[in-house]
Amino acid sequence: MRVAVLFLVLAAAAVVAVRLRAQQAPAPKTNPALNVEQRVNDMLARMTPEEKASMLSGSGWMESQPIPRLDIPAIKMADGPMGVRNWRGSSAVTNAASTVPVTATAFPAGIAMAASWDAALVAREARAIAQEVKALGRDMILGPTVNINRVPLWGRNFEGYGEDPYLAARMGVAYIKAVQAEGVIPSVKHFTANNEEYERHRIDEKIDERTLNEIYFPAFKAAVQEAGVWAVMSAYNKVNGQWCAENPYLLTTTLRKRWGFRGFVISDWGGTYSTEGSINAGMDLEMPGGEPMRIWLAKPETQRDGNGAGWLTADKVMAAVAAGRVKQAFVDDAVRRVLRVMFAAGLFDHPHAGGGDVDTPEQRQVARAAAGESIVLLKNSGGVLPLSAAKLHTIAVIGPNAAVARTGGGGSSLVRPKYAITALDGIKEAAGPHAEAGYAMGAVMEGEDAPKPPQELRDEAVALARRSYAAVVVVGYSPKLEGEGFDRKSMDLPAGQDELIEAVAGANRNTIVVVEAGAPVTMTRWIGQVPAVLYAWYGGQEAGHAIADVLFGAVNPSGKLPVTMPKRLQDSPAYGHYPGENRHVEYAEGIYVGYRGFDKHGVEPLFPFGYGLSYTTFEYSRLQVSPRRVAGGETVDVRVSVRNSGSRAGAEVVQLYLQPPPSPVDRPVKELKGFGRVMLQPGESKTVSFALNRLAMSYYDAKAHGWIAHPGRFTVLAGASSRDIRAKGEFELIR
Numbered sequence: 192m193r194v195a196v197l198f199l200v201l202a203a204a205a206v207v208a209v210r211l212r213a214q215q216a217p218a219p220k221t222n223p224a225l226n227v228e229q230r231v232n233d234m235l236a237r238m239t240p241e242e243k244a245s246m247l248s249g250s251g252w253m254e255s256q257p258i259p260r261l262d263i264p265a266i267k268m269a270d271g272p273m274g275v276r277n278w279r280g281s282s283a284v285t286n287a288a289s290t291v292p293v294t295a296t297a298f299p300a301g302i303a304m305a306a307s308w309d310a311a312l313v314a315r316e317a318r319a320i321a322q323e324v325k326a327l328g329r330d331m332i333l334g335p336t337v338n339i340n341r342v343p344l345w346g347r348n349f350e351g352y353g354e355d356p357y358l359a360a361r362m363g364v365a366y367i368k369a370v371q372a373e374g375v376i377p378s379v380k381h382f383t384a385n386n387e388e389y390e391r392h393r394i395d396e397k398i399d400e401r402t403l404n405e406i407y408f409p410a411f412k413a414a415v416q417e418a419g420v421w422a423v424m425s426a427y428n429k430v431n432g433q434w435c436a437e438n439p440y441l442l443t444t445t446l447r448k449r450w451g452f453r454g455f456v457i458s459d460w461g462g463t464y465s466t467e468g469s470i471n472a473g474m475d476l477e478m479p480g481g482e483p484m485r486i487w488l489a490k491p492e493t494q495r496d497g498n499g500a501g502w503l504t505a506d507k508v509m510a511a512v513a514a515g516r517v518k519q520a521f522v523d524d525a526v527r528r529v530l531r532v533m534f535a536a537g538l539f540d541h542p543h544a545g546g547g548d549v550d551t552p553e554q555r556q557v558a559r560a561a562a563g564e565s566i567v568l569l570k571n572s573g574g575v576l577p578l579s580a581a582k583l584h585t586i587a588v589i590g591p592n593a594a595v596a597r598t599g600g601g602g603s604s605l606v607r608p609k610y611a612i613t614a615l616d617g618i619k620e621a622a623g624p625h626a627e628a629g630y631a632m633g634a635v636m637e638g639e640d641a642p643k644p645p646q647e648l649r650d651e652a653v654a655l656a657r658r659s660y661a662a663v664v665v666v667g668y669s670p671k672l673e674g675e676g677f678d679r680k681s682m683d684l685p686a687g688q689d690e691l692i693e694a695v696a697g698a699n700r701n702t703i704v705v706v707e708a709g710a711p712v713t714m715t716r717w718i719g720q721v722p723a724v725l726y727a728w729y730g731g732q733e734a735g736h737a738i739a740d741v742l743f744g745a746v747n748p749s750g751k752l753p754v755t756m757p758k759r760l761q762d763s764p765a766y767g768h769y770p771g772e773n774r775h776v777e778y779a780e781g782i783y784v785g786y787r788g789f790d791k792h793g794v795e796p797l798f799p800f801g802y803g804l805s806y807t808t809f810e811y812s813r814l815q816v817s818p819r820r821v822a823g824g825e826t827v828d829v830r831v832s833v834r835n836s837g838s839r840a841g842a843e844v845v846q847l848y849l850q851p852p853p854s855p856v857d858r859p860v861k862e863l864k865g866f867g868r869v870m871l872q873p874g875e876s877k878t879v880s881f882a883l884n885r886l887a888m889s890y891y892d893a894k895a896h897g898w899i900a901h902p903g904r905f906t907v908l909a910g911a912s913s914r915d916i917r918a919k920g921e922f923e924l925i926r
């Protein structure tokens with residue numbers, strides 16, 4: 192008994208001592224001469240338990256909790272990833288009561304950036320975005336999205352980098368490095384397997400360990416290990432029975448123990464469901480918080496959607512610690528991780544004051560270049576493209592997306608730009624004053640108000656097409672039909688658009704279809720009737736210029752598909768295992784996502800992964816592999832020479848696929864392991880080189896919980912697409 196009393200007295204004295212030290216010590220106006228860990232430890236030692244607990248949840252919709260007593264600022268966030276979305280929040284510039292919208296440059300969507308296969312360009316875009324984040328006085332951008340396109344119908348496919356984990360990893364790493372170099376905190380999202388919006392808060396996905404590691408993890412792993420990412424956002428969904436925000440296998444075993452992640456985990460907005468479950472699993476910062484969270488959580492629709500929030504508020508965290516359900520050390524760790532990133536990003540030393548320029552001429556130029564490089568030329572028969580402005584007198588610009596700029600898909604990523612160039616604007620400008628560019632809507636966008644009956648709209652378009660030299664039909668989706676919070680109803684174009692294309696194609700043999708969408712659409716109904724098709728994704732505010740640049744040849748198209756275009760939805764490998772039943776979905780196709788599935792089942796796609804035409808032609812030759820025999824951790828070098836054999840300058844994306852030898856487990860026919868983009872003048876040749884390391888040769892073995900490179904003869908395939916292999920080589924892995 193006496194021992195217990197003594198213990199209590201000592202414990203009370205210790206608490207008082209910490210409090211006194213915390214209150215008396217001078218505010219740690221930080222000392223940049225110290226290293227980050229020293230500064231973090233110093234700060235932690237000054238914090239009271241209440242202050243620490245308060246840092247585990249936000250103070251508002253887009254701000255973390257500041258602690259003025261210790262000069263700890265709030266992390267001020269902004270939604271992304273394709274530009275700074277206008278937001279509402281508690282800071283002055285983002286006053287929720289403010290009626291002035293925040294505008295910023297709308298860059299092309301993630302899927303468009305992936306179609307450029309140009310990591311350097313993604314880096315330029317991300318850098319511009321980070322500069323706008325700072326110019327607006329914010330510290331963090333909620334992106335990039337690196338979730339895989341598993342099914343064509345996922346509403347957020349446009350945000351991510353397509354169906355291949357290697358490509359997604361390269362793009363994500365480029366984005367993250369560029370953002371962090373600006374002292375802005377990125378947040379790679381959504382960890383993990385956020386591949387459908389249907390019941391996104393409640394869906395439980397059954398995914399085997401190999402599939403997680405080979406398909407859904409690699410872009411996150413690369414973000415951690417190659418880019419040293421500062422923050423990871425957990426996904427809304429459950430994986431194997433547990434919500435991602437309280438999933439110890441994801442947040443602790445995988446992210447921290449296996450990959451060595453040292454940044455912080457932030458929850459997706461309203462994606463938390465427990466106090467100790469989240470903290471003990473490795474969640475560091477719950478968003479949103481404060482009054483905005485409480486008001487939002489009380490809304491019936493928030494409850495109906497299945498959001499969860501308000502679990503990591505200071506009082507709940509303190510109570511969990513007092514009750515022994517959470518160790519104080521876990522709370523300290525969470526605070527340590529947040530502070531570590533804040534110091535590393537320079538938020539204590541160089542606060543982002545705001546008041547800078549956004550949408551500068553340089554940023555617009557990046558947006559235009561990026562949109563231009565992202566466009567994929569799918570078909571060009573009879574050389575209908577490029578159009579010649581000198582020879583063209585009349586051009587019809589038709590379609591529900593012709594005179595409306597669809598800069599991005601819907602939801603939290605949609606940027607409000609200062610202006611946006613429509614395809615009609617761009618085409619008029621490129622065609623010049625001597626050409627007549629007529630416009631007809633042709634079909635109303637599904638869900639939007641129709642100015643006239645459908646037949647009348649179509650007849651007008653047909654009449655215009657008939658009297659024009661060429662007809663450009665701009666079709667696709669809108670943010671209300673493809674966006675966050677819901678999946679697409681089907682793979683088909685929205686109502687009336689197929690009919691419009693067919694009608695125009697019947698009236699004008701130079702009909703060029705431009706598709707704006709974030710994922711594949713069914714094209715079989717009309718693809719044989721039109722000579723040219725461009726896939727323009729969502730190209731941001733400069734999309735109209737970029738489309739015209741490609742149509743008129745100012746830009747030679749070089750984009751390649753980052754997703755397989757199936758002939759029909761039923762051909763998609765995950766078909767039948769989506770969206771699931773009773774809030775359960777089984778990823779039964781396993782690792783056979785995208786081209787891996789088409790290859791395995793011998794299904795002919797409409798256009799394969801990696802496909803895209805140019806106005807010039809390329810020849811591949813002299814594929815060299817060295818050494819031809821490797822063992823252990825030796826790297827294999829592959830070189831291939833590419834020549835521009837046409838008459839226009841152009842860029843080619845050379846893709847390197849690896850075909851494994853027979854192994855104890857079934858493996859994909861081939862997998863992308865490298866790519867290189869080369870710009871070539873007519874007649875010019877360049878050598879593109881790649882390095883294949885042991886990991887590139889490996890598969891994930893679920894029994895061993897690790898990567899295994901099974902010995903044997905590997906075939907190296909260099910191609911212009913996954914189904915257009917132009918050069919081959921071999922090497923042998925001895926052991």
Ligand code: BGC
Nearest residue numbers: 270271333380381459460603
């Ligand atoms: C989205 C996130 C986004 C967050 C904040 C969520 O609904 O899933 O991607 O960053 O909202 O707006």
